[in-house]
Amino acid sequence: MTILQAEHLKKSFFDPKRLDVLSDISLTLCAGESIAICGRSGEGKTTLLHILGTLEAPDSGILTIAKIQVTPRNAHRLRQQNIGFIFQSFNLLEDFTTLDNVLMPARIARLPTDANSAAYQNAIENLREVDLLNRAQTPAKLLSGGERQRVAIARALCNNPALILADEPSGNLDRANAQRIGQLLIQCVNVKKKSLILATHDPDLAALCDRRYLLKDGLLC
Ligand SMILES: Nc1ncnc2c1ncn2[C@@H]1O[C@H](COP(=O)(O)OP(=O)(O)OP(=O)(O)O)[C@@H](O)[C@H]1O
Ligand SMILES: [Mg+2]
Numbered sequence: 001m002t003i004l005q006a007e008h009l010k011k012s013f014f015d016p017k018r019l020d021v022l023s024d025i026s027l028t029l030c031a032g033e034s035i036a037i038c039g040r041s042g043e044g045k046t047t048l049l050h051i052l053g054t055l056e057a058p059d060s061g062i063l064t065i066a067k068i069q070v071t072p073r074n075a076h077r078l079r080q081q082n083i084g085f086i087f088q089s090f091n092l093l094e095d096f097t098t099l100d101n102v103l104m105p106a107r108i109a110r111l112p113t114d115a116n117s118a119a120y121q122n123a124i125e126n127l128r129e130v131d132l133l134n135r136a137q138t139p140a141k142l143l144s145g146g147e148r149q150r151v152a153i154a155r156a157l158c159n160n161p162a163l164i165l166a167d168e169p170s171g172n173l174d175r176a177n178a179q180r181i182g183q184l185l186i187q188c189v190n191v192k193k194k195s196l197i198l199a200t201h202d203p204d205l206a207a208l209c210d211r212r213y214l215l216k217d218g219l220l221c
Pocket of ligand 2: 088168
């Protein structure tokens with residue numbers, strides 16, 4: 001089954017002058033598949049992930065998620081139902097605890113998050129898997145870089161999405177932590193049968209994926 005299909009996506013920015021970031025991007029991702037998108041800084045990896053994750057709209061092209069074509073009207077719902085996002089800069093809520101951060105997607109989706117809820121049980125399980133259950137009540141601002149990244153992974157899994165988009169998940173981590181994050185993400189694909197699109201500079205992380213692309217001059221090759 002195809003979880004995501006992108007056809008001829010284009011994106012330019014006009015601030016301060018015209019910059020054609022994505023020229024013609026087509027991509028098909030099947031359920032349970034993982035792909036890595038590599039490329040130099042500034043080539044447009046984050047822009048592409050934001051568009052694939054419906055956080056930003058392309059200038060033209062068609063994006064289909066779980067067999068439904070994305071429109072401005074349904075983008076929010078399709079994102080909540082299908083996608084977990086691991087951002088390049090974590091985007092944790094600093095004054096909230098680890099557990100609150102992990103539960104945030106469920107709260108945004110207005111799902112119950114009390115201690116008996118499925119979302120809460122799932123959050124606890126995900127925190128256990130990323131080895132952070134003992135930090136559940138710690139405010140995010142006190143966590144280390146590796147811990148923050150693991151919170152971001154647990155949060156991405158909160159609503160049990162079929163597709164995970166991970167933007168430089170090992171970007172600021174040391175070798176050991178980068179490997180650990182890579183293993184956690186690949187485990188999501190192999191054990192939880194998620195699909196994964198990963199933007200990375202790290203060849204070792206890219207090597208763990210089923211397919212690898214280079215984003216260069218606005219094209220995937
Ligand atoms: N909102 C915006 N307005 C204007 N230019 C932008 C905007 N967002 C991104 N850009 C530009 O688009 C280009 C691609 O940015 P993007 O963040 O997608 O690159 P990247 O491949 O993720 O880089 P990195 O590896 O450093 O994270 C950059 O030149 C950036 O300055
Ligand atoms: Mg980026």
